[in-house]
Amino acid sequence: MLYTPDPMSEPFDLLTTIEYGGCSSKLPAGLLSEVLKEFPVITDPNLLVDVSTHDDAGVYKLNDETALIFTTDFFPPICSDPVEFGEISAANALSDVYAMGGTPLLALNLMMFSNAEIPMEVFGEILRGGSRKVEEAGALIIGGHTIDDHPPKYGLAVIGTVHPGRLITNAGAKPGDRLILTKSIGTGALVSGQKTGLAADPDYRRALDQMKRLNRYAAEVAVKYQVSGMTDITGFGLAGHALKMAEASRVSFRIVTGTIPLLPGAFSIFEKGSIPGATFRNLEFSGARAHFTRNVNHTLKMLAHDAQTSGGLLMSVNPDHASSVLAEINEADPESGAVDIGEVLSESPRTLYFE
Amino acid sequence: MKIVDTKGFTCPQPLIMLKEALLETETGEELTVYTDNDTSLQNLLTYLRDQGVEPRVTTSGKVHTLVTGRPAASTVEASDPVAYCSTGPVNDDFVVCIKGELMGEGDPELGRTLMETFLDALKLQEKLPTHVILYNGGVKLATKTTPTCQSLAELEELGIRVMLCGACIDHYGLQYGIGVGMISNMIVITETLASAGHVVYP
Numbered sequence: 001m002l003y004t005p006d007p008m009s010e011p012f013d014l015l016t017t018i019e020y021g022g023c024s025s026k027l028p029a030g031l032l033s034e035v036l037k038e039f040p041v042i043t044d045p046n047l048l049v050d051v052s053t054h055d056d057a058g059v060y061k062l063n064d065e066t067a068l069i070f071t072t073d074f075f076p077p078i079c080s081d082p083v084e085f086g087e088i089s090a091a092n093a094l095s096d097v098y099a100m101g102g103t104p105l106l107a108l109n110l111m112m113f114s115n116a117e118i119p120m121e122v123f124g125e126i127l128r129g130g131s132r133k134v135e136e137a138g139a140l141i142i143g144g145h146t147i148d149d150h151p152p153k154y155g156l157a158v159i160g161t162v163h164p165g166r167l168i169t170n171a172g173a174k175p176g177d178r179l180i181l182t183k184s185i186g187t188g189a190l191v192s193g194q195k196t197g198l199a200a201d202p203d204y205r206r207a208l209d210q211m212k213r214l215n216r217y218a219a220e221v222a223v224k225y226q227v228s229g230m231t232d233i234t235g236f237g238l239a240g241h242a243l244k245m246a247e248a249s250r251v252s253f254r255i256v257t258g259t260i261p262l263l264p265g266a267f268s269i270f271e272k273g274s275i276p277g278a279t280f281r282n283l284e285f286s287g288a289r290a291h292f293t294r295n296v297n298h299t300l301k302m303l304a305h306d307a308q309t310s311g312g313l314l315m316s317v318n319p320d321h322a323s324s325v326l327a328e329i330n331e332a333d334p335e336s337g338a339v340d341i342g343e344v345l346s347e348s349p350r351t352l353y354f355e
Numbered sequence: 356m357k358i359v360d361t362k363g364f365t366c367p368q369p370l371i372m373l374k375e376a377l378l379e380t381e382t383g384e385e386l387t388v389y390t391d392n393d394t395s396l397q398n399l400l401t402y403l404r405d406q407g408v409e410p411r412v413t414t415s416g417k418v419h420t421l422v423t424g425r426p427a428a429s430t431v432e433a434s435d436p437v438a439y440c441s442t443g444p445v446n447d448d449f450v451v452c453i454k455g456e457l458m459g460e461g462d463p464e465l466g467r468t469l470m471e472t473f474l475d476a477l478k479l480q481e482k483l484p485t486h487v488i489l490y491n492g493g494v495k496l497a498t499k500t501t502p503t504c505q506s507l508a509e510l511e512e513l514g515i516r517v518m519l520c521g522a523c524i525d526h527y528g529l530q531y532g533i534g535v536g537m538i539s540n541m542i543v544i545t546e547t548l549a550s551a552g553h554v555v556y557p
Binding site for chain 1: 366367368370371372373374375394397401402405406449482483485486487511513514515516519521524533534535536537539540543
């Protein structure tokens with residue numbers, strides 16, 4: 001049966017398709033590692049980045065000039081407007097290519113959608129949002145696949161390219177480097193706060209706008225300076241992704257929580273207890289590998305584990321380049337508010353030291 | 356006794372309800388929380404334990420009952436305007452700085468015993484240091500399987516930052532033997548010493 005639109009109805013609200021309190025759609029990181037470790041490790045001389053370092057994408061060298069970056073990401077609606085959902089999901093999927101220092105080339109739409117539940121115009125609007133971001137990235141959508149399923153999910157599979165010698169992985173952070181974060185933390189807080197009625201409209205609006213922003217401009221600066229390591233911050237939160245990057249690089253990170261940029265409203269939403277379940281799962285994943293000093297505020301500790309959607313890049317930058325990298329990112333993308341949040345230390349008994 | 360019934364609510368509602376109720380709970384008063392969601396129970400416990408409170412939990416059928424007191428360091432008290440009206444900022448934080456393996460001068464064997472006892476006694480202090488910094492021969496106290504490593508690990512569990520001089524670890528060839536602490540550099544160590552309220556040298 002087809003969805004029959006009510007002529008009196010308001011524009012379709014995608015958030016009505018997902019369960020209230022649905023927290024986060026990502027599987028717990030610990031569970032995932034448990035399953036993945038039972039699979040044989042694939043070795044191939046041309047495979048430059050495989051699953052072993054938990055990087056953002058796989059990278060395969062075609063020849064001495066070109067390597068392919070291959071990645072995918074998709075998720076259920078995190079906002080009401082279909083065009084915006086398409087934009088956010090596409091920006092999030094494209095980000096993995098940027099996090100490797102690459103340039104997106106081709107993309108496929110991945111869509112799960114039931115026309116029995118949702119008007120078909122919404123389908124078109126989601127795709128329109130996705131196309132807009134792929135176009136901004138300078139890549140081409142060359143097809144896709146749709147499955148009848150409800151609630152809807154949308155994302156992309158993306159192929160990008162990079163010169164094999166200029167690839168930036170999450171395994172290259174060096175002691176002495178500065179850590180630069182290019183977007184504010186708190187998208188999980190604002191999305192959850194909007195559902196619980198604790199997010200002010202302008203604050204929620206700002207979170208949506210941040211999620212729609214491509215990491216392209218910050219990544220171009222990172223490539224220019226050939227930063228030593230990079231990753232993007234998504235579902236495992238700042239702490240989870242920093243942890244994976246530090247472990248892959250065999251170093252430890254010191255992060256000054258007071259310098260972590262926060263979206264307006266995020267702190268007060270968490271302070272009132274509106275903390276999504278994903279945050280607790282991420283906290284458990286960090287466990288004893290992350291150390292927090294007594295004076296770190298509990299709310300900031302939770303925000304360090306807030307699951308991000310289409311979050312920023314975390315870069316490990318040679319200290320001599322740090323101020324230029326910061327200045328150029330903030331010039332290329334004035335909305336970004338990139339900041340220095342800490343430094344890379346020699347590998348210590350624990351991986352992350354927050355203070 | 357106050358009761359917060361979160362049955363039928365899923366995350367994050369139960370924690371929002373608990374925090375609202377805690378704002379109206381007096382120190383020493385107890386609060387009872389009902390939840391029928393296992394994940395919510397775990398999240399409530401994580402929150403309360405992080406605030407230094409250990410709630411009592413009983414389960415009957417699908418309903419968990421959690422009895423808790425009010426956390427001492429409550430956000431209500433922290434944001435009390437009166438706290439900011441006194442004589443201005445006074446930094447009474449302190450840092451313990453350990454310059455060598457031994458405590459005091461004289462018999463080295465006694466010096467070693469004294470240092471072990473000192474680190475053990477440190478965790479029992481009512482006012483704890485923010486950092487314990489170890490440099491030069493002091494870094495040897497953080498090597499695995501030593502009693503001092505154990506004491507330092509206990510201090511770390513209490514949220515104290517144990518900070519080691521990286522160059523010193525390299526100098527003594529202890530790269531693979533360190534069991535506790537953040538391997539740091541002179542910039543961070545200098546910064547920490549300079550911003551401490553006062554520094555204790557045992």
